[in-house]
Amino acid sequence: MIMPGKLLTFRSGGVHPPGNKHLSEHKPIRRVPLPETVSINLNQHLGKPAQCAVKIKQEISVGERIGEADGFISADIHSPVSGTVRKIQTVMTAVGTMAESVLIEVDSEKTAEDLKKYQSTPDCAPEKLGKKEILEAIKQAGIVGEGGAAFPTHIKLAPPPDKPIDTVILNGAECEPFLTADHQLMLEKTAEILTGARILRHILEIDSIIIGIENNKPDAIRAFEKLIETDSYPGMRIAALKTKYPQGGEKQLIKAILDREVPSGKLPFDVGVIVQNVGTVFAVYEAVYCGKPLIQRVVTISGFVNNPGNYLLPLGVSFEHAIRAGAGGFRDDTRVKEVINGGPMMGKAVRQLDVTVTKGTSGILVLSDQEFSYDGEGPCIRCGRCIDTCPMGLMPTLLAMNARYERIEGLKSVMDCIECGTCSYVCPTHRQLVHWIRAGKVLLRKANRSVK
Ligand code: SF4
Ligand code: SF4
Incomplete structure (x- = not known):
């Protein structure tokens, strides 16, 4: 049992939408x-x-x-x-x-x-493999982040020399309602994911690997804990996270687990961290041990x-x-x-x-038709809910308005938006905030290009 008092989370904003994970939870992975x-x-x-x-x-x-x-x-x-x-x-x-x-x-x-x-996997500890060869195997396998942005993994795992990394966080939060693919993968491929984590630790030459999992997946937490208790995975630990959306956002995870703030316009490696989705880490394992591309x-x-x-x-x-x-x-x-x-x-x-x-x-x-109904958006009633719940501390209503009326000077913080959808979810008048914020990003990029 995971004690509620020990649960970690980010501080500002966030919501608790219905999880609806029961529909697919614990269903074995099928072809x-x-x-x-x-x-x-x-x-x-x-x-x-x-x-x-x-x-x-x-x-x-x-x-x-x-x-x-x-x-x-x-x-x-x-x-x-x-x-x-x-x-x-x-x-x-x-x-x-x-x-x-x-x-x-x-x-x-x-x-x-x-x-x-x-199907065959050579029996050899990752620490015995050459780092360059591992990175090349990851590159050759075409692995990209499976958690969202699809950023090429071989680049993420080779940060610039002036950005020393001390921690890798494995993202097993899977905070999106309905989704259970990562959860099931963690249950079925626990050892392979941990071996993948050892590969990352070896190539990045770090000591600390932390696996962040929301507490609505206690069996996944237990499965990892059981293996980590053995001697095969030194330097690894589990961070049990409060179930709160968007707990799986990179910046939210880093804040919750390490209490580090990734500054505006910066990336996790600017605070010494790399975050990798558990599915990506499994793909790394398969690339290195089975020669299997993604x-x-x-x-x-x-x-x-x-x-x-x-x-x-x-x-x-x-x-x-x-x-x-x-x-x-x-x-x-x-x-x-x-x-x-x-x-x-x-x-x-x-x-x-x-x-x-x-x-x-x-x-x-x-x-x-039962779950989805949309009658169009109403006017902003200035309730402030979108501002209170934005996990990035932004003012979604203002950003959306500035994007709509193409007020570039009011879009400075728009790139900090992680497009989590929280603001749209809580808005009582169903304003299409994320849609306009995305449009605002396009406007800002265009404006910045024309200045250059
Ligand atoms: S979509 Fe962007 S603006 Fe809206 S709550 Fe998420 S981070 Fe904030
Ligand atoms: S939640 Fe909707 S109605 Fe409330 S302030 Fe934000 S945009 Fe306006």
Whole structure:
């Protein structure tokens, strides 16, 4: 039992939306039958999209590189299936942008056979492996942060020499309502995640690794504690966190666990910290020990579907296939109102169901007419709730207004917004605060560019 008095959290703002995790919680990670084709986008990460590295009619095997990193901040992309390249096309992504995408006709039998090559794991302590070789393996595997921003991991793990790192935080908070993929991964792959953490500790030459988990996942906390008590994981500890949204934000985690404030415009490494999502750390383990690139990930499919759960989805599978072949389809096709890429707080509604799973897809949430109703926004009644609950100490109502009326001078703090959605969630008149704040970021970037 986790004692409430010991729970850590950030201080300013935050909310407690209904978790709705019971729908998929503790459901074992399951595979989904392969579709006839997968469409793998080449812009699955922060930075420049990868360059297409295949041709039409080319035969492809599982794990083969189909996109080559282009520039410093970019990442390779690999095929999750064996088959034949049929098209190189421009498609809409799950976040509403357009992307180049490689359409592969799947050979299911060969895929199953080829996937077996990733099952063997050499028996060798991470500390015995060369640091450069590890970083190269992570780069070659095309690993990016699976928790949200999809920042290439090999860059995050090589901070500038003038930014010494003393702590890595493993982010197991998973504070978004409905999502349980990280929770289930922590239960099923506890030892592998801890070995991944040892790899990080080794390459960064640090002593302290802290795993932050919200107290609504006591079994995950216990699973890690049990292993950490053995001698294999020195320097590691668990931080039990209060269940509060957005506890999984990098800055909120660092504040809660280490009481360090990441200043405005700065990054975690400016306060000596690197935060890695637990799914990313598992991918690091697989890259180093199995030679496996990031070609699939665990995704929660939940809400108005017949079999909500946690599914191991290959990259490039369409949301429609994932919902119908994995989660048993919609409970009633006629009542579906929205399909969200991610959770209800930070996720975005998708415009069409043929958008595909990427390295950053943590959840697919289906909302019916019962859960989703929106009658448009009302006027701001100056209640101040958005200001009281903003975890970044911002004034969302003012920022949204300044963005709407293009008052650039009033947008100075807009880049501090982590787009957590808390302000929109609490607003009694349903003002589209995050929408306008995002628009404000675009305005500010444009204005800054034109000044240069
Ligand atoms: S979305 Fe931005 S402005 Fe709104 S509560 Fe979150 S951090 Fe604050
Ligand atoms: S919560 Fe909504 S109504 Fe209240 S101050 Fe903020 S924008 Fe205005």
